[in-house]
Amino acid sequence: MLAVDVKNIKKTFVSKQDYVEAVKDVSFQVKQGEIFGLLGPNGAGKSTTILMLTTLLSITEGSASILGLDVSSKDKEVREKIGVALQDTGIDNLLTGRELFFTTCRLWGYSNKDSEKRTTELLELVGLMEAADRRVKTYSGGMKRRLDLGLSLVHSPEILFLDEPTTGLDPGSRRVLWDEIKRLRDNGVTIILTTQYLEEADELADRIAIIDEGLVVAEGTSDELKAGIGGDVITFAFENNNDLENAKNILKNTVQEKNELRITVEDGASKIPGYLKDLGSNGVEVSSVSANKPTLDDVFLEVTGYRLEGSEDITNEEEKRKR
Amino acid sequence: MKSNRSFLVQLQILTKRMVLRVVRRPLAELPNLIISAFFLFVYDGALGGVFGGTASGTPFDFAKGNFINFILPVSIVSASLSGAASGIYLVEDIESGVFKRYQSMPISRWAIILAPMNVGALRVLLQSGLILFIGIIIGADPAVGNIGFLIVLSIAFIWGMGFAGYSVAAGVKSGSSQGAQAATFLFFPAIFLAPTFVPREALKGWLETAAAYNPTTYVIEAMRAVMVDGWELDILFRGYLSAGLFAALTLTLAVLSARKATEKA
Numbered sequence A: 001m002l003a004v005d006v007k008n009i010k011k012t013f014v015s016k017q018d019y020v021e022a023v024k025d026v027s028f029q030v031k032q033g034e035i036f037g038l039l040g041p042n043g044a045g046k047s048t049t050i051l052m053l054t055t056l057l058s059i060t061e062g063s064a065s066i067l068g069l070d071v072s073s074k075d076k077e078v079r080e081k082i083g084v085a086l087q088d089t090g091i092d093n094l095l096t097g098r099e100l101f102f103t104t105c106r107l108w109g110y111s112n113k114d115s116e117k118r119t120t121e122l123l124e125l126v127g128l129m130e131a132a133d134r135r136v137k138t139y140s141g142g143m144k145r146r147l148d149l150g151l152s153l154v155h156s157p158e159i160l161f162l163d164e165p166t167t168g169l170d171p172g173s174r175r176v177l178w179d180e181i182k183r184l185r186d187n188g189v190t191i192i193l194t195t196q197y198l199e200e201a202d203e204l205a206d207r208i209a210i211i212d213e214g215l216v217v218a219e220g221t222s223d224e225l226k227a228g229i230g231g232d233v234i235t236f237a238f239e240n241n242n243d244l245e246n247a248k249n250i251l252k253n254t255v256q257e258k259n260e261l262r263i264t265v266e267d268g269a270s271k272i273p274g275y276l277k278d279l280g281s282n283g284v285e286v287s288s289v290s291a292n293k294p295t296l297d298d299v300f301l302e303v304t305g306y307r308l309e310g311s312e313d314i315t316n317e318e319e320k321r322k323r
Numbered sequence B: 001m002k003s004n005r006s007f008l009v010q011l012q013i014l015t016k017r018m019v020l021r022v023v024r025r026p027l028a029e030l031p032n033l034i035i036s037a038f039f040l041f042v043y044d045g046a047l048g049g050v051f052g053g054t055a056s057g058t059p060f061d062f063a064k065g066n067f068i069n070f071i072l073p074v075s076i077v078s079a080s081l082s083g084a085a086s087g088i089y090l091v092e093d094i095e096s097g098v099f100k101r102y103q104s105m106p107i108s109r110w111a112i113i114l115a116p117m118n119v120g121a122l123r124v125l126l127q128s129g130l131i132l133f134i135g136i137i138i139g140a141d142p143a144v145g146n147i148g149f150l151i152v153l154s155i156a157f158i159w160g161m162g163f164a165g166y167s168v169a170a171g172v173k174s175g176s177s178q179g180a181q182a183a184t185f186l187f188f189p190a191i192f193l194a195p196t197f198v199p200r201e202a203l204k205g206w207l208e209t210a211a212a213y214n215p216t217t218y219v220i221e222a223m224r225a226v227m228v229d230g231w232e233l234d235i236l237f238r239g240y241l242s243a244g245l246f247a248a249l250t251l252t253l254a255v256l257s258a259r260k261a262t263e264k265a
Ligand SMILES: Nc1ncnc2c1ncn2[C@@H]1O[C@H](COP(=O)(O)OP(=O)(O)O)[C@@H](O)[C@H]1O
Pocket: A013, A020, A021, A022, A023, A040, A041, A042, A043, A044, A045, A046, A047, A048, A049
């Protein structure tokens, strides 16, 4: 059975002032035991999709099922099977981590005694034992996310939804969460996570769907997506605009980014001399050229026509940290 | 593992959690308590000191010589407005996302809504009770005997729940804790367009008219009857009725708006 089966779902928000098609047409399937990543920029419709799948928003059109249970008609049963950590973490700052776990265990129906036991287990699992009796107000961003993750695990859900679990975290905390998420997957939990970070999707997700403006524009494993580009990416850089414009006409099918042009071809390295000759004979000066295997970044650019902002964040932060 | 997810268990857990939140912010209890006590001390200090023990025939014989008895109902009504915190508690959870988390779990939505109402009720009882206690210490002495204290407290409770309902409705409707907070400004017309410092007979013109339409008037008059005059059943009945109708109205609004808030968009 599929863990998650989403068929052409759509969400429109209608109010007096406006009409927003937050999700236009999203379909994907998640197999049990895998990490599935929904990758897309801010406003792409990731959270709206997650809210529909977790029974918190109605589905305007289309249908979705979780472990064979229809999300709309069997919402109660679905809630029993899923764990949810939303983007805007619903965490009670005035309580301690232990109190939050205990309360959540009790709400899921555990007795006092079982709740205490489960609380200890989960505090260990997400590494918050030491901070257990401090108010959540004093937790760092990373600790709050781990708490949030832990809270979504109270009832040992088979399917876990994580909406941007690491956004805004420093690279160290991000790694810790990545490791925890992978460990959960290795223990058989199916995970659907959303992210704005290419690296995160690349590192964590067994399969990725790229979502842009409410549509799934590409889907597959990271390798499949990269292979789908077909060959290598050659990047030409130019010092002046005239050269760039001329080159655009000569090379055809390029994608421009700032002072660079990219072209995707089979066996890139061997084709560079030919291109340079063409350009040179037309008097175009190229300041640098390189051929690379496509990255997820290139895939994103190819399928959406723009580069994912903030995808450099991680590298930047990592560099900052090294300094 | 044995699992118990009955409505009452959930309500109890959610109420306990919210009590913890209140206990962790003790200072938030102070403003309303201070305002309520202020009425008691300032009024008694201003008039009681000068005219204490006034015989009949003076401008102040409405107090029958005990200003504490006369002003205590105002303080208690003011204390009972602490019920308005219910809406603020609920909206805080909506704003922080805790509400959404609960909705994603198999929890009764009525338990989610009722927990802050419960805590509002507790708050009303504690604050009113505390003011009553201060009143007793400084010389309140109901004309009908000690049962008068119970009557006053029970009216205050119903009245306070009316404010709880009102704040929940206003908070959910506005969707922000500022909205719920703003709702508490109803306090001013409620207290000041009523026979707060003098009996209704002494109010003149538009103030008299406004007071006649203000349910607070009847609530205060009922409490005052018990404290100052003795058994006046029609006045008492009007007091319970005003408080009861107000509470019924606002609690209905609260339920309606809360039902809407918990529906899927
Ligand atoms: N409740 C809502 N009412 C109106 N528009 C909304 C609502 N929720 C989201 N949107 C809009 O839908 C689009 C997708 O939002 P969202 O799903 O939050 O994107 P993401 O999570 O990928 O950043 C955005 O344009 C957002 O403004």
